[in-house]
Amino acid sequence: MTTSDFALISGHTPRLPPLHRKILPQKATHRPMSTISSTVRPRRGFTLAWARGLLREPERRQLLFWWVLAWLALTLGAVIRGYMDDLGLPAHGAEIERGVFGSLPTIWLQDEVYPLSPGGLSWAALIIHGSWFLVPWLVGLVVSWKRPQRIGSFFLWCITLQFIVNPMFALLPLEPPWMASPEVTRVIALHAAGDIPDNNPLAAMPSLHVALPLLISLWLFRERWRAPAFAMLAYAALVAFEVVLSGEHYVVDVAGGVVIAVAIALAARISHRLGFPNRSGRSEKAPELAPGFQGAAPTTGRLKIAHLTIRPGFTSQPSVIFLLTGALIALVSIKVALSL
Numbered sequence: 001m002t003t004s005d006f007a008l009i010s011g012h013t014p015r016l017p018p019l020h021r022k023i024l025p026q027k028a029t030h031r032p033m034s035t036i037s038s039t040v041r042p043r044r045g046f047t048l049a050w051a052r053g054l055l056r057e058p059e060r061r062q063l064l065f066w067w068v069l070a071w072l073a074l075t076l077g078a079v080i081r082g083y084m085d086d087l088g089l090p091a092h093g094a095e096i097e098r099g100v101f102g103s104l105p106t107i108w109l110q111d112e113v114y115p116l117s118p119g120g121l122s123w124a125a126l127i128i129h130g131s132w133f134l135v136p137w138l139v140g141l142v143v144s145w146k147r148p149q150r151i152g153s154f155f156l157w158c159i160t161l162q163f164i165v166n167p168m169f170a171l172l173p174l175e176p177p178w179m180a181s182p183e184v185t186r187v188i189a190l191h192a193a194g195d196i197p198d199n200n201p202l203a204a205m206p207s208l209h210v211a212l213p214l215l216i217s218l219w220l221f222r223e224r225w226r227a228p229a230f231a232m233l234a235y236a237a238l239v240a241f242e243v244v245l246s247g248e249h250y251v252v253d254v255a256g257g258v259v260i261a262v263a264i265a266l267a268a269r270i271s272h273r274l275g276f277p278n279r280s281g282r283s284e285k286a287p288e289l290a291p292g293f294q295g296a297a298p299t300t301g302r303l304k305i306a307h308l309t310i311r312p313g314f315t316s317q318p319s320v321i322f323l324l325t326g327a328l329i330a331l332v333s334i335k336v337a338l339s340l
Helices: 003-010 033-038 048-054 058-081 095-101 105-112 118-131 135-146 148-171 208-222 226-245 251-275 318-339
Strands: 303-305 308-310
Touching (some): 135 208
Antiparallel strands (some): 303 308
């Protein structure tokens, strides 16, 4: 017998709950309101609480530390580069290249290779030259994604290169081919709307355009990351051809960039052997060169970078990150103010 049949026989109508009310389950939650409210995510975009939650994990803070440090150091290096031609040392021209080759290889390339496809080669030169300012940071993003515990080592190699070449720019100011010889055309300027900004056009020897991608390639080979290493090696060779064809660098500049990149890689290897010897005598990858993630390399006491020590947890302290960020903002502001 159903409820409706019983109601017809007995004349009693059962009480039903109102339609606008929902029947709650009998078992209620006993979670405190603070816990329940913490699971609700505000939809207000960027907030201070959201930022604190994002940086709550030490690994994320250490990644941010190295990125801010890299931006600060490389920006400082770029500012210093702009003053390396103000020391009063005499600037050299194309005599070094002519003494080695008898003539300028750039002139031969522009007379024999460039006429094959002037429009295509000029646009290709501009794209390749401009990509140099973006490709290293893209590699840094890939390293941060795939091997975040190695991002410190990656940026240390790049920073070392920047601060090694600056004194060389001061000791050997060199006019690039487009500036030293009227027979050379500055190819990348053909499609530019105006003058190409450069705070020190005499900073040509060694070629930082060649040294940086080659150094990144050597770092990737050291990490046994072969596919991107070969890709960066091919990119470095492409950049080397472009800077000579477009009149931005001499062949001796390219050779100088190769020597500097190889020297830094060898110095890192020797420093690692001296700082971290092992019984077998074989060199291993050095996780201490990236003093970021505590779980990446079990250590006791302070972390070592060759003969330099870093206190554990230093790279994950918010105060250090905020201090570096403030210094970076101040440095960029000063650079912008001086350029106005």
